[in-house]
Amino acid sequence: MDKALQALQTAFYRQIVAGEAEICNQIESSAAMPASERVSIYANAYWSRLVEVLATDYPALQGILGEEDFTELGNAYIAAYPSTYFSLRWFGRSLATFLATQQPWQAQPWLAELAAVEWAFVDAFNAAEAEIVTASDIQALAPQDWPGLSFRFHPSVACLDLHWCVMAQWQAYRESTPLPAAEACEPPQTVLFWRHQRVTRYRVLEVDEAPVLRQAMEGANFATLCELLADSHAVEAVALRAASLLKRWLTDGLVCRLLTDV
Amino acid sequence: MGSEHSDAVTASGLPRPFLGYGLGLRPDYYEEILNTLPAVDWFEVLSENYMVDGGKPLYYLDRVREHYPMVMHGVSLSIGGTDPLDRDYLQRLKQLAARIEPEWISDHLCWTGVHGYNLHDLMPLPYTQETVRHVADRVSQVQDFLGRQILLENVSSYVSYRHSEMSEWEFFSAVAEAADCLMLFDINNVYVSARNHGFDPEAYLYGVPPERVRQFHLAGHTDYGDYVIDTHDHPIIDAVWELYVKSLQHFGPVSTMIERDDRMPPFNELLQELQQARQLGERVLQAA
Ligand SMILES: [Fe+2]
Numbered sequence: 001m002d003k004a005l006q007a008l009q010t011a012f013y014r015q016i017v018a019g020e021a022e023i024c025n026q027i028e029s030s031a032a033m034p035a036s037e038r039v040s041i042y043a044n045a046y047w048s049r050l051v052e053v054l055a056t057d058y059p060a061l062q063g064i065l066g067e068e069d070f071t072e073l074g075n076a077y078i079a080a081y082p083s084t085y086f087s088l089r090w091f092g093r094s095l096a097t098f099l100a101t102q103q104p105w106q107a108q109p110w111l112a113e114l115a116a117v118e119w120a121f122v123d124a125f126n127a128a129e130a131e132i133v134t135a136s137d138i139q140a141l142a143p144q145d146w147p148g149l150s151f152r153f154h155p156s157v158a159c160l161d162l163h164w165c166v167m168a169q170w171q172a173y174r175e176s177t178p179l180p181a182a183e184a185c186e187p188p189q190t191v192l193f194w195r196h197q198r199v200t201r202y203r204v205l206e207v208d209e210a211p212v213l214r215q216a217m218e219g220a221n222f223a224t225l226c227e228l229l230a231d232s233h234a235v236e237a238v239a240l241r242a243a244s245l246l247k248r249w250l251t252d253g254l255v256c257r258l259l260t261d262v
Numbered sequence: 263m264g265s266e267h268s269d270a271v272t273a274s275g276l277p278r279p280f281l282g283y284g285l286g287l288r289p290d291y292y293e294e295i296l297n298t299l300p301a302v303d304w305f306e307v308l309s310e311n312y313m314v315d316g317g318k319p320l321y322y323l324d325r326v327r328e329h330y331p332m333v334m335h336g337v338s339l340s341i342g343g344t345d346p347l348d349r350d351y352l353q354r355l356k357q358l359a360a361r362i363e364p365e366w367i368s369d370h371l372c373w374t375g376v377h378g379y380n381l382h383d384l385m386p387l388p389y390t391q392e393t394v395r396h397v398a399d400r401v402s403q404v405q406d407f408l409g410r411q412i413l414l415e416n417v418s419s420y421v422s423y424r425h426s427e428m429s430e431w432e433f434f435s436a437v438a439e440a441a442d443c444l445m446l447f448d449i450n451n452v453y454v455s456a457r458n459h460g461f462d463p464e465a466y467l468y469g470v471p472p473e474r475v476r477q478f479h480l481a482g483h484t485d486y487g488d489y490v491i492d493t494h495d496h497p498i499i500d501a502v503w504e505l506y507v508k509s510l511q512h513f514g515p516v517s518t519m520i521e522r523d524d525r526m527p528p529f530n531e532l533l534q535e536l537q538q539a540r541q542l543g544e545r546v547l548q549a550a
Contacts, residue, residue: 002344002392002393002396004392005342005344005387005388005392005393005396006344006376008388008423009343009344009373009376009385010376010377012376012385013375013376013377013379013381016381017379025424026388026423026424026425027421027422027423027424028421028422028423028424030459030460032488032489033488033489035421038420038421038489039421041420041421041489041491042381042383042385042420042421045383046381046382046383049382049383050382082379082380083375083379083380083381083382084378084379084380085380086310086338086348086350086351086374086380087310087313087338088310088382089313089314125317125318126314126315126316126317127315127316127317128315128316129315129316129317129320155315155316195317198317198318198321
């Protein structure tokens with residue numbers, strides 16, 4: 001390994017991330033441009049490039065904060081979570097955590113939730129492909145298969161619990177309409193994110209659907225899901241409700257395999 | 263792939279595959295390319311954009327590949343870095359190559375990070391014998407892993423190091439010879455660096471071994487007067503077209519593509535710019 005080269009690269013890195021001037025001693029100045037100005041081209045490019053990546057992943061957050069505050073947030077995030085992976089795809093993944101734990105953003109907890117929503121869309125956009133199961137696949141099942149039936153979900157499927165009505169803000173941002181004020185969601189909302197036919201989608205789950213879908217994603221079988229529904233439905237209504245939820249999941253394109261336990 | 267083009271002969275008498283005139287595959291144009299199948303001979307794809315599990319990018323990549331030859335162009339190899347080569351990255355690069363069977367794979371003669379931190383930029387190297395050895399050794403490792411020669415591209419730079427022992431083109435040539443790799447000659451980058459460092463761009467052009475030059479890049483940049491930045495967000499300027507003509511006269515037919523990465527114009531404007539490259543190319547090569 002080339003020690004001198006590593007020292008040079010370390011010094012250059014320190015200049016870019018922390019403004020340390022040592023690298024300038026190794027760099028030629030010209031009449032038109034001193035060394036310090038030359039290295040600052042790289043430093044400026046670094047910070048602005050990464051803020052731009054965040055703006056691409058978090059357009060609604062940028063819209064809500066405004067460009068100046070978003071840049072301030074971006075710079076603080078870049079300093080706290082420098083990129084360690086070759087792909088920029090993952091660079092912004094910790095922004096929601098950062099917002100939830102750092103002042104001044106921590107004091108506005110809906111910002112972290114909005115960031116989590118936007119990252120959920122990024123994940124759904126990039127998730128792996130899988131064939132999906134249709135309603136006719138399920139009609140082929142024998143009656144005795146139903147109680148033990150469980151489901152494998154499309155790799156893009158994910159749920160988020162939200163305590164603030166950030167979907168309304170996100171929607172308003174998308175439609176360029178005035179932003180509603182951040183309001184607490186009571187009870188909390190569960191939002192489903194997924195990708196179907198190459199388009200990322202979301203849907204606010206109904207109150208009785210959210211725990212059932214979460215259990216189904218963890219591998220619970222149909223009989224267990226029905227028991228769970230019995231908490232919120234009359235006995236005679238359970239089967240009908242379970243069937244209609246399942247139908248919805250299939251038409252939404254959430255399910256990619258039916259597993260029967262025989 | 264590219265078999266409808268006649269193979270050119272390099273200075274050393276070896277055949278050089280010639281793909282013709284290409285463009286970068288960018289998301290803005292996915293739909294239009296598939297709907298109109300424009301007269302572009304080949305596409306260059308940014309390797310990292312397709313190192314994802316699924317979704318739109320891979321879908322369009324596969325569809326476009328059904329109609330066009332492709333080459334892969336990466337920005338993350340960090341061939342001049344001092345961290346160990348990123349095995350995960352190389353593995354993904356190899357997987358992507360197996361998927362789309364590119365004509366060739368290229369990256370840049372630069373470093374992109376240190377101590378595990380990534381700057382996501384094409385950082386310049388000092389031009390020393392020691393760096394030549396360091397880079398050449400890493401190129402050999404990459405070529406062994408991929409089972410093929412790679413192309414290295416000259417980058418635009420804004421600094422030069424006091425302890426450099428040779429010119430950029432001597433360095434570039436020495437690495438290519440020592441590692442036995444090929445060259446992606448970015449004509450705009452030669453122009454940009456020549457302006458920033460005050461060297462003669464033609465000296466660069468005549469200073470690299472023609473038999474190793476496999477591809478050209480053309481692009482626009484931003485001129486700030488005292489310095490020039492490689493932004494890929496403008497049309498190609500006349501001085502770069504002139505350097506392109508001289509490059510063709512010197513190297514003979516070399517597969518040429520136009521890089522455009524920002525302020526994306528209507529696709530038709532890029533096609534017209536490519537047509538300009540094609541006409542210049544055909545005129546120069548006929549006269550030769
Ligand atoms: Fe280039």
